[in-house]
Amino acid sequence: MSEESVVAKTWRMLLERHPEARRGSPEMIEAAFAEPRLRQLYPFPSHGGLYFHRFMWSNDLPFMVQGEGTYLVYAARYAELLGEVATPGEAAALVVANLPSDCVAVAEGPWPA
Numbered sequence: 001m002s003e004e005s006v007v008a009k010t011w012r013m014l015l016e017r018h019p020e021a022r023r024g025s026p027e028m029i030e031a032a033f034a035e036p037r038l039r040q041l042y043p044f045p046s047h048g049g050l051y052f053h054r055f056m057w058s059n060d061l062p063f064m065v066q067g068e069g070t071y072l073v074y075a076a077r078y079a080e081l082l083g084e085v086a087t088p089g090e091a092a093a094l095v096v097a098n099l100p101s102d103c104v105a106v107a108e109g110p111w112p113a
Contacts, residue, residue, distance in 0.1 A: 007042050007106050014043060024050055025066050031088035032064070037096050040105035052095070054106050062098040064091040073098070 004012070013021035014029045024045020032038045032050055041052040041061070049065040062082060065072045071091035073082045075098065083094050 007040065010043060011039065014045065022046070025088070027088045028064055028066060028071070028091065031092040032095070034089070035092045035096050037099060037103070038092060041103075042106045054103055061100070061103065062095045064088070064095055 010021075011033055012018075014024065015033060017026065022045050025048070028050045029043065029045065032043060032052075038052060041054055042056065044051040044053060049063050051059075051063040052061045053059070054061065060076045062073055062075050065074065066088075067084065070084050070086060071088055072084050073091050073094040074080065075082055082098050085091050085094060
């Protein structure tokens, strides 16, 4: 029987609102998890946003932020506002639409030294 990957465990803990998981918008987390391409990436909620990493702390992918009644999607490092939408599902879809073509599942393994 295989062990649960770091990515799968992180998603599970976020969805279950585990006390040791980072806090984030449950609506954004659920919407992102519903997108198969995002589900393969490492999720990291922080400061009202939901960030995605293809390897530990890549910081090169679009992300979503909860605004005042809307959701904003930015290119990596706030380089560009990619769009403002009404629902977390639309935000997750916009993140997916702006992922680099070479973006694949996160590489499992030990944390970088």
